[in-house]
Amino acid sequence: MQVTIDVNGEERTAEVEPRHLLVRFLREDLGLTGTHWGCDTSNCGTCVVLMDGEPVKSCTVLAAMASGHQVRTVESLETADGLDPVQQGFIEKHGLQCGFCTPGMMLTARALLDRNPDPSEQEIREAISGQLCRCTGYLNIIRAIQWAAQHPAQRASALAQSAGSEP
Ligand code: FES
Ligand code: FES
Numbered sequence: 001m002q003v004t005i006d007v008n009g010e011e012r013t014a015e016v017e018p019r020h021l022l023v024r025f026l027r028e029d030l031g032l033t034g035t036h037w038g039c040d041t042s043n044c045g046t047c048v049v050l051m052d053g054e055p056v057k058s059c060t061v062l063a064a065m066a067s068g069h070q071v072r073t074v075e076s077l078e079t080a081d082g083l084d085p086v087q088q089g090f091i092e093k094h095g096l097q098c099g100f101c102t103p104g105m106m107l108t109a110r111a112l113l114d115r116n117p118d119p120s121e122q123e124i125r126e127a128i129s130g131q132l133c134r135c136t137g138y139l140n141i142i143r144a145i146q147w148a149a150q151h152p153a154q155r156a157s158a159l160a161q162s163a164g165s166e167p
Contacts (some may be wrong), residue, residue, distance in 0.1 A: 003067035007032070008076040016063045021117075023047045023058040025066075026073060034074040034103050037153035038132075045131030048104030049073050055108045065137040074103035076112065086110050092130045095144030104131050120147055 007030060014029055017042040026032045026049065035058055038046035047058045050072040058071075077084040086109045087094065090115060096102045112119055112127040119127070124145050125138075133141060 001064060003063050005063065005066045005068075006070040008071075008073060014063075015060060018062070018064055020050070022056075022060055022061040022063050022066050022071070025063040026071070032073050034077055036100055036103055038100065038117045043132065044101075045108075046101050046104045048107050048131060050107050050111055053111060053114065055104075055111050055130075072107065074107060075130065077106060084110060084149050085153075086113065086145065088151065089144035089146075089148035090141075092147050093140050093143040095141045101131060101133040101135075105133070105141055109148060112145070112150055113152075117152060119145070122145070 001016060001018055002013060003016055003025075004011055005025070007026070013029060014025070016025060016029070023035060023037050026035045026039065035049055036046040037059060042057055042060045045057060048055045049058045050056070051061065051066060052069050052080075053072075053124075077087055083091075084106070086106045089109075090102065090106060095105070108128055108131060109124075112124065113145040116123060121142060124142050127140065128138070128145075
């Protein structure tokens with residue numbers, strides 16, 4: 001069957017089997033390997049992408065179900081204007097160790113901040129509660145998301161900073 005999915009602002013059309021998973025479509029057909037695949041049980045959440053702005057586990061969504069929808073992967077976070085504040089927050093607060101859970105964590109954080117720019121710690125914990133991190137103990141991830149909430153204009157200032165540092 002043919003599917004057409006808006007991936008990171010670009011319409012992508014492909015012939016897929018009806019059982020084809022969105023995570024496979026993104027990783028294998030489009031080469032967007034920033035979306036990780038960590039389990040076969042829908043438990044780990046490392047495969048999270050945004051579908052119409054909401055976090056979904058792409059290992060539980062068929063490509064056919066995503067047809068006609070907007071999907072956003074981690075590759076979309078950095079733009080020509082610089083890193084997304086969420087990405088910068090993970091750098092500033094050391095929100096990752098091995099990095100395997102990080103793409104999904106950052107996309108969940110982006111969706112949370114888009115609907116709630118000033119979340120409480122509890123709201124952050126609830127937002128990421130469907131995702132596992134085996135490394136960090138979650139504390140630095142929470143601090144990274146709090147940092148992003150406190151620096152919503154970081155992308156613009158990073159651009160200004162880098163322009164100012166040019167010789
Ligand atoms: Fe583990 Fe999707 S890969 S929940
Ligand atoms: Fe290793 Fe989260 S940083 S699983």
